[in-house]
Amino acid sequence: MKKFVLLFTAAILAVSASAQTVEESKTFDNIYVGINGGFATKTTGHAWMKGLDPNFGVRIGRNFTPVLGAAIESNAYFSNKPWNSTGTVVRYLNTSLLGTVNLSNWFGGYLGQPRPFEVSVVAGIGWGHLFGNSIEYDKAGAINNLTSKVALDFAFNLGADKAWQIYIEPAIMYGLNDKSNTPYNLGNDGTKFDINHSFVQLNAGVVYKFKNSNGTHNFKIAQLRDQSEIDGLNSQISDLRNELAKKPKEVIKEVIKEVPAEAVACPMFVTFAQGKADLTKDAKKALDNIANGATVEIIGTASPEGSAKVNKKVSQIRANNVAKYLKSKGVIVKDAVGKGVQGVTSNRLAVIYVK
Incomplete structure (x- = not known):
């Protein structure tokens, strides 16, 4: 027994x-x-x-x-x-x-x-x-x-x-x-x-x-991780976030070389999703900070993915959409140009220079 x-x-x-x-x-x-x-x-x-x-x-x-x-x-x-x-x-x-x-x-x-x-x-x-x-x-x-x-x-x-x-x-x-x-x-x-x-x-x-919530028709092996591995992943995520935060500044440095000095009094930027040119709520909120009657120049940029022709077209549409929105708010748009990819670290941006 x-x-x-x-x-x-x-x-x-x-x-x-x-x-x-x-x-x-x-x-x-x-x-x-x-x-x-x-x-x-x-x-x-x-x-x-x-x-x-x-x-x-x-x-x-x-x-x-x-x-x-x-x-x-x-x-x-x-x-x-x-x-x-x-x-x-x-x-x-x-x-x-x-x-x-x-x-x-x-x-x-x-x-x-x-x-x-x-x-x-x-x-x-x-x-x-x-x-x-x-x-x-x-x-x-x-x-x-x-x-x-x-x-x-x-x-x-x-x-x-x-x-x-x-x-x-x-x-x-x-x-x-x-x-x-x-x-x-x-x-x-x-x-x-x-x-x-x-x-x-x-x-x-x-x-x-029948298909399960995990996307398969059967059990899925759990990815078990110890605390040290989790800490390491969190550290990698933190490093990536810091690098991503630097990219818009690097883009501005690349683009600023092509703008007259008198136009660089107050540069700002808005971001876009990959392959998209529509303004997000956050982008519109940032653009609303530009005063009515101010004069701006806009440069649209694109990320390195895709062909040069497509990137040039997307960056121009981004610049045009920013210009259209600012004009509707009474802002004077002196120029809106799409520059495609600017440098090797370019993000998906529209950089606005306020005179």
Whole structure:
């Protein structure tokens, strides 16, 4: 017993460790839906191939970690073999609540996406219902019963995104409280796992895994970083911000060489998004500080990306848009020229020189 407890504890720790390697899931992440079908036959008491019972089912589930999941499955059975006929197309319906354990991820670890081939254990309990309206069924207590399912899934994950999965599933289904003296093999005869009150089943299925909030159809490995690495990244971000803050000043130094000295009393600038020439709210707010009646010269610039022809055109449109806005505020625009890229550190600017 002690060895069993230790083994069980080690298993739980292994599952937990696997769960900690992936990003946290949101409520509707890692949900899948699938269909399956195949044949079942009574485990004992007759030749398997003479009593095949076709079935078709639907499964909806969710994976909570790369190892653990849960699903609801419902299968309809169409043949009466080897039992008495119920006189209905669907003889029996079994609905199960299942737990799933991905053995491949448990013992091999999760690699960031599903393996091409995986093996999982599926097990749970369910409720079975026998169709038909005969009073004889009711007298026999043969309408509903408690069931259990134990299966292995041999799954193949398909596609670049591993969103689709096909699987083959051998299983054994138990009628936990079947009566042994009814022609319908259902009823209440005490709850127990009895191979004489079971049938074996071989199904094949296909599953589609819906897209998650992380942009994939599966779990994503979490990028775990220690504090020293975080501090280093923050330092790099701070350095980049400082360099970016210097760039507008460098651009002004490049452009100022081409402007007459009397026009450089009060230079200012506004910035633009890459490839854009529209004035932002912040840009308009800055331009509003130029007094009505002031005289300005405007030079538009562009960043090094793109061809010289495109940069020249974009910089001119930027200068024109600034000029148009200032004119609407009563500012006198002496000149508005697009210069394209100015120097090697040019940002996306319009530099305004106020006389």
